[in-house]
Amino acid sequence: MDASALRKYGPLALIVVLAALMTALAVQNRQLRQQQALLVTKVEQLSKAVHGLPEGAEPEALTATAINGESLTLAGSRSGRQVLYFFSPSCKFCLASVPQIQALDAAGRNNGHRAFEMVAVSLPPHDAAPDYASQHGFAFPVINDVDARITQRYSATLVPMVVVIDDGKIIYRHVGQLKDSSVNAITGAFVVRAGRKAAASPAG
Template sequence: MYKQYKKLRENKYNALLIDAFMIVLVLMAFSWWQNKGSLEAAGQPAPDFTLTSLNGETHRLSDYRGRQVLVYFFAPWCHICRASAPNLNDLRAARSEEELMIFMIAQSYESIAAVEDFVADLNLKVPVLIGHRQQMDDYQIKGFPSYYVVNEDGELAARSIGYSTELGMRLRTR
């Protein structure tokens, strides 16, 4: 078997394909490991919440039935959140609120001022809600950033944890 593998790798294109396949396999295994233990996104109802945004507006998830919602959980101290959050601005620019509602939910914060500083530093253009321990429990958040896609029927359609590009979020939201 090893001889066959070695012979396959002699061709640089085969070697490149094998390497690419192995990288994808490792990334898929890592993604599975990262997401294990978090709330399954398999058509079950999304846990509802009623939260207040930094600008004082109240938002209830179930009020957005009939359109897709991206719920992005973050912590102001999280460096990966800081790198990933600006992609939400790009996604917002590409998709209207009628097509896709985007909420960032602050968790694990020391103060509201820390959340406000995070939002101001990144010039975020999506509603930022002040979360509570209940959402961490309801959505079984194991790390940051974590996000869920809620479909038009109020069911969980996708989930992910860790950095995601605007393209990655766009693909998960259609």
Template sequence: MKMKIRRRTLMLLTLELLLVMAVVFGVNLWRTRESASGAAPEIAAITLDGEMVNLGDYSGENLLVYFWASWCPVCGFVDNSVDALAEDYPVITVALSSGSDAEIRQHLQEEGLSFDVVNDADGEISQRWGVVGVPMSFIIDRQGEIRFRDVGYSSGPGLRLRLWIAENFDEW
């Protein structure tokens, strides 16, 4: 009798977990419906360090394109994960409406972040990508296609998993 109750409880918990996952996945799809999909839009810009960034330079590599803002409280929870991820994967970060280059440099220094940043002061790059909020992450595969897009909080392990999937499963 106890075994039946445990099995039933486990089945109910599993179903509830699957339901929650389906709702979270569905909400994310709905929230990102207006953002870029398919072939990744071009990024050709200069970082705060004066380096030219061109999305085409990453052909044949999986990468993360991360849109964030210095005024975004949720971004503060994701930034350190992106900074750590940038040690292992190519990452392009785009600061949306975050002030001057000097203000963004100061923010990076205060937060102890070292990733390269493109300042999208006028929002032109973000608009081209259909960024609907920050933080927003795009995982781009080797062929330059957007494989995953996510708005809001993303964990470091979650971002790494999506990059790993893009790297190991060509037709996901």
């Protein structure tokens, strides 16, 4: 390329090179963001995995009294189907999960018949629990776990946390803010459990 051609096409070539570099950097930046998002997701999953008792655990039965004075037994071989909801009145993720908790409670009611017993367990601040439950229309028993017996038994170190129990055995656990899909997964756990029981039973 002679000097005149270089003067004529040089700036254009430089623009092309710069455009190619910017495109390459944009692609690389997008890949880095995707890798970072994947890493954050894995870290969150690992973090949540250490909270709460694992599926398959059979916690010892605990008796407690709800805010309304109702006596309750949590877990144990005669507990039937239970959904325990651990929350704190000061937790913003619990507040964001209220619509899903209300939907979960509604899913447990079927023409007056309870598909499962739903019980909430309040962590500190305990003095705010009664007003919180009333304000958000919790139509299920709420236990104010002042002595932390239940919290410690279920290793509820992160809220919100939902523990699904069937005949004394934990069959599902959700840690973190609930979504509509979480409600389906929680109620579906009983269906999955029933299917496994049926498959394991000898043919009649």
